[in-house]
Amino acid sequence: MASSPENNASLCDQKVTRSESPQAKKSQQAEEAIFYKNCRAAYLTVLKSSLENIKSKEQLRLVLQQAGRNPSQKTVNKYWTSQTTTLNFDDFCSILKEETPATxxxxxxxxxxxxxxxxxxxxxxxxxxxxxxxxxxxxxxxxxxxxxxxxxxxxxxxxxxxxxxxxxxxxxxxxxxxxxxxxVDGRLKRQQFGSEGETSTEGITLPVLKPSPKVSRKTDHKLAPTKGDSRTPSRPLSAQGCKASVSSTISMDASSNRITKLIEPHTIKEWQCAQSRGCFYLEEDGEIISHKYRLHVPQRSTVCITIKPLNLRQVEGKSCHWLSVDTALYVLKENEIQENLQLVGFTEQQNKEMSGWKGELASGFYWLLPFTTGCRLKKVKTQITGEAKLVYRGEDSELALTKECRAALLDIFETIDLDGNGLLNLEEYNFFELRTSGEKCDEEAWAVCKENFDMKKNELTRQGFLDLNLMEANDREGDPSDLWVTLLSLGYNKKLEMTEACPFVIDIYAEKCKPRIKAIYLEAGSWQLNRAICKSVANKGDAKVMDGCENIIVYTFRTGTRITSVIENKSENKVIIHVNNEQSKNCLSNRGLTVFAVEVAPKSMTVSQHVMPLNEQEEWLYNCVHSLLR
The missing domain is CATH 1.10.238.10 (EF-hand)
Structure with a gap:
């Protein structure tokens, strides 16, 4: 759920200093690097390459044993079901995260x-x-x-x-x-695939695991080089021996991190405006889901669209982790066939945490697809000792929400109040219900809510929302289990810190008409979004044909705060591209790998990686070699 705190909570007016110190981050990165190195070592003891899949229960048992586990038949059957045909390296890493060795x-x-x-x-x-x-x-x-x-x-x-x-x-x-x-075998070190990684002290940090569905949780014109873009070839050892490769090197100083065209909405304050809130939520398997929107523009008009993290008020001493998460928005034109959405533009201009797009839109309907790279919104394994208290009994023995829980629930309210009017209508509440329980509230149930909880104009108030959540604990005689399900589903940890969600706000300014925006879905990034990302990078990025293989093109596009690379395969056959980032410095990747491999289907494009600066106050160097594996 989304929120706003109590009256005595301090405003998060200034950009919050990240709670983790550089030493803590390095320590965490080192631990993850060791974990993935151990995964790879065990995997390559049984299989020839980490690009090779586990093909039987016996192989699964062997690699688990090589990783120091002693799996029973029941454990093996848990991950190798009647529907399983293969498991890849990502799956293996996910299993090892679940099956921790006995002490x-x-x-x-x-x-x-x-x-x-x-x-x-x-x-x-x-x-x-x-x-x-x-x-x-x-x-x-x-x-x-x-x-x-x-x-x-x-x-x-x-x-x-x-x-x-x-x-x-x-x-x-x-x-x-x-x-x-x-x-002993240095060659094996570089046979990385998926989410495995070996990180140098200056390389790209480790990412979220993205397991395949087999072990996942529940119920896809060359521009002139820009300033600071160096084309000095760099061929790390892992690229030697590859017959076809292409390298890209981009040096970014700290001041260039935010110096794209500025968007100043106050200059268009006379324009008509529509606004909606939303949120990115991190799933258990590392996938990111978010709200998707339909925009109506009644007549042709110049339009300015912006997206930025939502600046919620917070309890004093609590960090606003989500304010550092990158946000972007892709604008797609709706045609007669909805499946054939047409890319119009994306928010490549930037002003601090806000990104935006400005252009002319014809009258009609458009889809707004929010996007975050996953570089800063990812699963982080941290040891949390103890947990926050959610409820207590007062002197009258009545159950009540603690100050901390109340603040978190009010923040949740602010996030799910999509139109920002201080009330929840049935549609807004159902996005909350779908996220926390997987079910919708129908009109009949909403009428029951109206009888029992504070409402105005058939919409739930903040107090009504608090009372509704308190009722869940009352129904369980003070057991806060249901409250924890709600809080964890909406990105909170056991300390009531929002670490796995990023609420955002979208503003649409139109010069000649009143735009209207409506949230339609809450789902993972669709193929439409992936196609839009690939197309935008291919249209605006630097295109390089792979030496020795004219059918493989690598596109590299940069904004002030991120670099995205896309691989296009024009051939009739599937290809596997080896990606090496070992020479990159001060970089944070959505894959979190120094070396990995990407499979590209015939006649298709695939995102290779998104990269951002680890420390925005320092210069960063993107140095990547894409090579064709023979």
Whole structure:
């Protein structure tokens, strides 16, 4: 949900300093780099390349074991179902994030629950009985492997402390052996694909995993070089030996990060305006969904369209992480056939956090598709100790929302109040319901809300919205579980910080008519959006034909704050393009990789990557080599 805080909450007037220190960010990046390196090492112990897929349950079991896991048959079946034919490297990384290795403490605690007398031993017969009849049942052979492996006690007892030591040593040795093999063979280091990555200290940081549907969660004219654009070839080691490649180098100083054409809406303040709010939400699998809009322009007019993060009020001391998230908007003309939307323009002009487009639109209907690169809105694995308190009982024993929870819910209200009138109509409320429960509220249920909660003109007030959410906790006798579902669905963490969502606001100014905007969908980026991105980059970017392969063209387009590269494959065959960013500096990628591979279908275009400066106050260097894998 979206929000606005209590009266004593301070305004977030100034740009908020990011809560994470550079040291903390580097530490986190280093941890993620180690994780992906371990993933790759385990994967390449079983498979020849990380471009190769896992093709059987047995291969899945082997790579998991090489990564220090000890998967049961039930665990393997969880990820390899009757519908599974292959799993790729991304899937494998996702599985390892889910199946964390057991610690020695956890193993000992499990054994001590059996050893109630605390002797340090468990009879083999007792172990057989428990492991073959309870919980995730094991076979006799599997239990025998445990009792025989450690060769610990010949009198029919298992010294489980020594067994745990042996288990941990074996697991560590598997990982160590895999890493040693990876280090010896430098070629394997660069066979990266999907979300794997090895990050140098100055390279591109690591990203969100984007698993395939098989292990995902629930229910696609050359311009003259611009200033600062260097064409000095750069061919890192990973590109050597490739018969076809193309390199791009762009140096950006800190002052160029915001120096595209300025948009000053106050200069068009006499124009008629329409506004709508919306939000980017980060899914469990790293996918980003957002509102999609339909715009009506009654007559031909010059129009200015802007989008920027919504500056919500916040509780003092809380960071506004979303204010640093990049936002853009693609404008598509609606034709008689809706599937054939035509790209009109996108918000390439920029003024600080706001991006905009200005041009002439004919009368008719248009689609506005919000977009963020994913460079700064991504899954971040942070350790959160404890959780915020959502409700409490007052002196009268009545349940009430805590100050922190109330502030978060009010912020949520502001985000889902799409027209910004301080009230929620049924359509706005249903976007909230679809996000949090997956179901819509019908007219009958809305009438019940009207009887029980504060409304004005058939629209829910802020107080009514708070009371409705409090009712969920009351219905569960004070259990805040449903409240947590709501908050987590809308991008909050357990500390009530909005870290996985970015509310935004869209303004449309028209010189000669009154524009109208309406939110239609809340969904992931469509193929229409992907096509629009590719087309915009191909139209405005620097085009380079790959040396040695005239059917492959790499387009590179830059604005003040981001660089996007698109690969076009004009051939009749699928190609795999190797992408190397090892020489880039102070860069943040939506893929988060220094080296990876992109598969491009025949006669199609695909986004290679989006890159932004990691630190906007410093210069940054984009140095990328695209090579055709033979």
């Amino acid at each position: 020695k403490t956890e193993l000992l605690e499990a054994f001590r629950k059996i050893d109630t007398d605390n002797t340090g031993y468990i009879l083999h017969d007792e172990l057989y009985k428990i492991l073959t009849t309870k919980g995730e049942k094991m076979t006799l052979d599997e239990v025998s492997a445990i009792t025989n492996l450690a060769d610990i006690n010949c009198s029919g007892k298992l010294d489980y402390k020594k067994f745990c030591d042996l288990y941990m040593a074996t697991s560590e040795q598997c990982c160590k052996t895999a890493l040693e093999k990876l280090e």
